[in-house]
Amino acid sequence: MRLSLKTKVAVFITLIIVAISIISTFLFTTAHSRSKEKGRVVRGTALSYALSNAAEEGLIYENLDLLKKASYIIKAPDVTVAQVYSNIWEALDSYPLDKLKEPPHPAAVAHFKNSSEPLYVKSRDGYDFYSPVFFRASEDAAPAIIGFGRIILSSADIDKEIKEIIAMNIMASAVITLFAIIAINMLIGRLVIKPVLSLHRAAAQFKDGIMPDILPQLHIDEIGELSLEFNRMSHAIKDRSDKLIESEKRIKSLFDRVEHAIFGLDKDGNIIEVNDKFKELFGSAKTFCSLMMSAKKGNECLLRFVKGKVVHAEENLMGKHGEELTALLSIYPEFDDKGNIDGFDGYLIDITEKKRMEERLIRAQKMEAVGTLAGGMAHDFNNLLTAILGYAEIILSMTKEGDPFHKPATIIHDAAKRGADFGKKILLISRKEKMEIKSIDINDIVKNSLELLQRSMPKNIEVIANLKEGIPHTKADASQLQQVIINLAVNARDAMPDGGKLLIETSSVGLENGAASNMRMDKGSFIKLSVSDTGTGIDRLTQRKIFDPFFTTKEVGKGTGLGLYIVHSIISNHGGYINLYSEPLKGTQFNIYLPVTKDTDTEEEPGDTQDIRGSGMLLVIDDEADVRELCRDMLEPLGYTVLLAESGHAGINIFRQMQDKISLVIMDMIMPKMGGAEVFQALKTIKADVKVLLCSGYSQNGFAGIDKLLKRGAIASIQKPFSRHAIASAIKKALSE
CATH class of the missing domain: 3.30.565.10 (Histidine kinase-like ATPase, C-terminal domain)
Structure with a gap:
């Protein structure tokens, strides 16, 4: 049976008041009994002492009528027994006489073996008092015990008085208790129960989501303060609830707007919660393992994250349109109180585009490596073609159609030109060939x-x-x-x-x-x-x-x-x-x-045919013997004096000796031991206004550093393989500057 708060409080208060009444009655009667008992002990001790004093003379003179002088004692209504014993506990006199043979209490016999202090023993019928009888032979002599006096006082009158007091106390307590119960219950019902019930009703409304009416503060006390605090609390909770709802909305909005695909799984790998990014990537997928490119049954694809304690991994997943996505996956297992897997939380970052960019970067690095190799090969290839193409051109200039060597020279010349075009393609791969944009x-x-x-x-x-x-x-x-x-x-x-x-x-x-x-x-x-x-x-x-x-x-x-x-x-x-x-x-x-470009190019009109003949001393510095000889064979018929140097050091020595006669230096950029840049600097040190025409198997945009030397004072550059007209035109233009 369910009891109301009012009934519970009434029962509780009644029990407390009844308990208080019982305890107070018990304490009062106990205190009264102890007071009576204390008085009886004082009286009995005094009577036993008086009896000992009265029996002292009789014991000294062996007068056995020992109680004669203590008649006032034995006539007391509460004295039931008066006895005198010798020092060996032999009964000498007694009142009433039939009690003469009654032995002393064992406790008394044991007590006086070691002590001379009076003693009382409480028994069922009363109080038994013992007091020693002393004899002093002289004033200076120590007292000696020559006997004992015994008085037994009855406790019947005390017990009767205590019972009467208990009965009166119980009646008074019952009346007072009944009045207190009624008064206190009425007072508590008005001051406590009613406000508390009002608070209870308000709390019930608040639990159901209804903002309760403001409770009136009836009394300036704890209950009134509680009502006021309840009002403050309800408004504070309402404000916090509104803020929490707003915060949840913001978190939900952030959850859906974040660029990471966030998901929640149950212990079997079923998808139970996802954000918008996850839906965008994977649609309405039901299980997480179904998204994995590698087939897994059940939640086996997730267990390896737990077994291996791996929470981050790169995985290939299937998008909602069947496309393959690469994602950085993070999964965190959730455990219950027993340590069993209860589910999974995680997120993934779509790095598909990043992986593609990485692959492109790796491809670009491979291309750069191949380009570097191809560029070096093309440089050496162009050196070989320079001699082949150049000497084929010289033979063609020395023959005419129908001559025995004209056709072979034409074939060699055309094949060399195709080889030169192929070399340009190789330089194109290595990005060392200047494009005709x-x-x-x-x-x-x-x-x-x-x-x-x-x-x-x-x-x-x-x-x-x-x-x-x-x-x-x-x-x-x-x-x-x-x-x-x-x-x-x-x-x-x-x-x-x-x-x-x-x-x-x-x-x-x-x-x-x-x-x-x-x-x-x-x-x-x-x-x-x-x-x-x-x-x-x-x-x-x-x-x-x-x-x-x-x-x-x-x-x-x-x-x-x-x-x-x-x-x-x-x-x-x-x-x-x-x-x-x-x-x-x-x-x-x-x-x-x-x-797209908005510029348009116009075709340049070709210039008049240029006279390629000239004069002056030229210094050719090149480590390729065939190229050096070709330059001399091409240029000397045009009127030039050609000096040859097989290395950078040799070229510097020749230039130092004949700097005033040398009009132009034609210098290869790639040479062993001492490269073109070092040779150029040495020549500039010897003669600041030296004219240098750079020559290389690379184009001007190559990695041979041609652009840098052009900025530092080189006149121009020409790319191998070159024709006689091309090199002669470049020389004539350089000498004219």
């Missing part, structure tokens, strides 16, 4: 390329051009862009052995185009060149390596792995960007983005 129409480049492609495309491949008219111009090297189109078309051809369609498109796009979003923002709009095929397609793994140098999927002898590498290098050198989209068995599309 001018404003071009990409549609014209595509049309010229199609004319070349028509002869190399099988009849089962349909070539389609979809060129947008009025497309803006771009700054580019026309021959290099043509090389890009041809390389992509050849790759498309090889991907369609059974025939298909090759589509080449041009258009103009802006920064809103997603594929070009990683280019510099100052580029403005772009020209888009797309080359698509319906061939075998490229899988994801191959796509990651497709622009790497020497990477090829073709059979040995059918591909060098440099085609797409060269394409990537050319587009990067032009400040553009290339990407691809491909699916196996569906085809491939390469998209190229080149920045």
Whole structure:
């Protein structure tokens, strides 16, 4: 049965008052009994002492009527027994006489063996008092015990008096208790119960979300202060609740707006809570393990994070459209009180684009390494071609068509020129070749390329051009862009052995185009060149390596792995960007983005044919003997005196001796022991206004430091391999300055 607060308080107060009444009655009667007992002890001790004094003379003179002098004692109503014992506890006299043989209390016998102090023993019938009888032979002699006096006082009158007091006390306590119960319950009901019940009702309303009415402060006491504090508390809680709701809204908003994909899982790996970013990446996925690219059953994909205590890992996940995403995954297991897994919390960061940028960086580093190697090879190759091309040109100048050596010399000359073009392509890969940049129409480049492609495309491949008219111009090297189109078309051809369609498109796009979003923002709009095929397609793994140098999927002898590498290098050198989209068995599309230019170039009118003859002493410093001899054989017939030096040190020594006669120094940039920069500085030290024509297998933009020397005073530079007309023109121009 459920009791009300008022009933509980009434019962509690009643019990307290009754307990207080019982305790007070007990304490009072106990105190009264002790007071009576103390009086009885004092009286009994005094009577036993008086009896001992009265029996002293009889014991001394052996008068056995010992109680004669103590008649006033034995006549007392509360004295039930009076006895006199010898010092060996032999009864000598007694009142009443029939009590003569009653032995003393054992406690008394034991007490007086070691003490002479009076003693009383409380028994069931009364109080038993003993007092020793002393005899002093002289005033100086020590008293000796010659007997004992015994008085037994009855306790019946005390017990009767105590019972009467208890009865009266109980009656009074009952009346007072009843009155106190009624009065205190009424007072507490008014001052405590009623306000508390009011607070209870207000708290019940507050629990149900209803703001309670302000409770009146009826009394300036603790209950009144409690009511006031309750009002303050309810308003404070309401304010905090409102703030908490607002804070939860902000946290929920932040939870949904944060760029990290946050999720919560149960112990089986089922997704129970996600933010908007997670939905954006993975849609309405039900289980986390279903997102993992590697197939896992149940929550096995999560258990390894717990077993290995790994909370951070890079994982490949499947996006909501089936695309592969790379994410940095962090998972934290939640444990219950028993240490069992209760669920998982975590977040992931989409680093797909970052990984792609890292792959591009690695590819760029590979390209740089290959470019460095290719540049060195091209330099040496150009040195060889210089001699071949130069001497073929000399033979051609010494013969005419029909002569026996004219045709071989022509073949050698043409082959050397093709080799020189090939060397330029190698330098292009290494970014050491200066491009012939001018404003071009990409549609014209595509049309010229199609004319070349028509002869190399099988009849089962349909070539389609979809060129947008009025497309803006771009700054580019026309021959290099043509090389890009041809390389992509050849790759498309090889991907369609059974025939298909090759589509080449041009258009103009802006920064809103997603594929070009990683280019510099100052580029403005772009020209888009797309080359698509319906061939075998490229899988994801191959796509990651497709622009790497020497990477090829073709059979040995059918591909060098440099085609797409060269394409990537050319587009990067032009400040553009290339990407691809491909699916196996569906085809491939390469998209190229080149920045638009508003400038237009005008063709320069060719100048008159220049007289290349001249005079003066020339010093040729080159470590290649064939190049040195070629320069002398080319230039001496034109009127020059040519001195040769096989090294930097030899050249410096010759120049120091003949500095006043030497008109121009032709110096190679790459030489062993002492390079071109050191030789140039030494020559400038010997003669500040020395004229130096730089010569190298690299272009002016190469890594041979040509630009730096031109800024420090070199007259000009010429690239190997060179023709007699080219070097003679450069010398004549240098001498005229």
